[in-house]
Amino acid sequence: MHEHQQTKGAGAPDNAPSVEEVTRKIDHVIGKIAKSKKWTSVRDLEEVKADLARITVGGTRTAPPLPVLKEPKPNGLAPYVPQNGEVEKFVRYASIGKNILVTGDTGCGKTHLVAHCAALMSRTFNTVQGMEGMREDDVVGYASLDVEQGASKREFVEGVLPVSMQTEDCWLYWDEPNATPAGIQFCCFSAMDDRRELRLTADRGRVIKAKKGFIVVGAMNEGMNYRGTSKLNDAMRNRFGAIITLGYLPADKEAKLLVDRTGVDKSVADKLSNAARQLRAARDRGDFSTPISTRALLDCCDGIVAGVALHDALECSIINQVSGMALPERKAVADILEAHFGKRGGAK
Numbered sequence: 001m002h003e004h005q006q007t008k009g010a011g012a013p014d015n016a017p018s019v020e021e022v023t024r025k026i027d028h029v030i031g032k033i034a035k036s037k038k039w040t041s042v043r044d045l046e047e048v049k050a051d052l053a054r055i056t057v058g059g060t061r062t063a064p065p066l067p068v069l070k071e072p073k074p075n076g077l078a079p080y081v082p083q084n085g086e087v088e089k090f091v092r093y094a095s096i097g098k099n100i101l102v103t104g105d106t107g108c109g110k111t112h113l114v115a116h117c118a119a120l121m122s123r124t125f126n127t128v129q130g131m132e133g134m135r136e137d138d139v140v141g142y143a144s145l146d147v148e149q150g151a152s153k154r155e156f157v158e159g160v161l162p163v164s165m166q167t168e169d170c171w172l173y174w175d176e177p178n179a180t181p182a183g184i185q186f187c188c189f190s191a192m193d194d195r196r197e198l199r200l201t202a203d204r205g206r207v208i209k210a211k212k213g214f215i216v217v218g219a220m221n222e223g224m225n226y227r228g229t230s231k232l233n234d235a236m237r238n239r240f241g242a243i244i245t246l247g248y249l250p251a252d253k254e255a256k257l258l259v260d261r262t263g264v265d266k267s268v269a270d271k272l273s274n275a276a277r278q279l280r281a282a283r284d285r286g287d288f289s290t291p292i293s294t295r296a297l298l299d300c301c302d303g304i305v306a307g308v309a310l311h312d313a314l315e316c317s318i319i320n321q322v323s324g325m326a327l328p329e330r331k332a333v334a335d336i337l338e339a340h341f342g343k344r345g346g347a348k
Helices: 019-035 039-053 086-095 110-120 160-165 182-186 234-238 251-262 266-284 294-305 310-317 327-341
Strands: 100-103 124-129 141-148 151-158 170-175 197-200 206-209 215-220 242-245
Touching (some): 086 242, 160 170, 251 266, 266 327, 294 310, 310 327
Parallel strands (some): 100 215, 100 242
């Protein structure tokens, strides 16, 4: 995390205002103009703020301070545990209007990162779920023909993309874009590149221009082990100005997260996180194919706190994540957990 000081231009007199002071004055003016609903003037001043944030002082580009949450758990969102600077990267790129793609194994916190950064930046987001069989109608929209009082009435029902584009400071959150048919990816290109517009051919060619703050944020599992996904189209991938890769938390941080989120006993959390680390290492070597996610560990801890017996929780939430079509792998996972927790009914 950077330390931010009051920033003045090189050679500026002592009584010259700092960048931060000017920014605060602009914010005050923006508030007054916003009340009069003169939105063009507001946008002009927002651009001035962005220019100030990029001022180079003494050869060093200054970065504005990161936003902070206005409340501890906005909309009930659990606290996010950072891994390696991903929050700052996300916020910096989003603040300059770049589309962002977050990749990583299942259950490592990709969606949580997006929700956390949206809360930090006071943004909303609409979700589209990538999947086989989805249609352009789901994303872009479709023409509807209704009959009212004997007369035909044609309407266009907007999909999640145009709705998001027309909402100020709203993101389109695309869950698993690599599971989305290529044709649907293509129809979103103009909304994701510098044009930031969408032509609705089914609505007489109406063109929608994106409002301030609109970006596309994607999150996906990437790799050979995720069925139903494929390599993301290169043209689509290139429209993401930043690609952030997440991994699972280190064992000590993951154990603390389990305790903080669920209230499970620390000794159980420590054993679970250490067992997960061993299982993930085995998967990285190619011994297993099933990912053991932080989400699965949280489910296990929730079960234990709710009164499920320890070994039953391990079986239901972790061991049975391995497909019944891979019984040798399931047994190997059970053996590693047994090494940490002991046999069912025994002491450890």
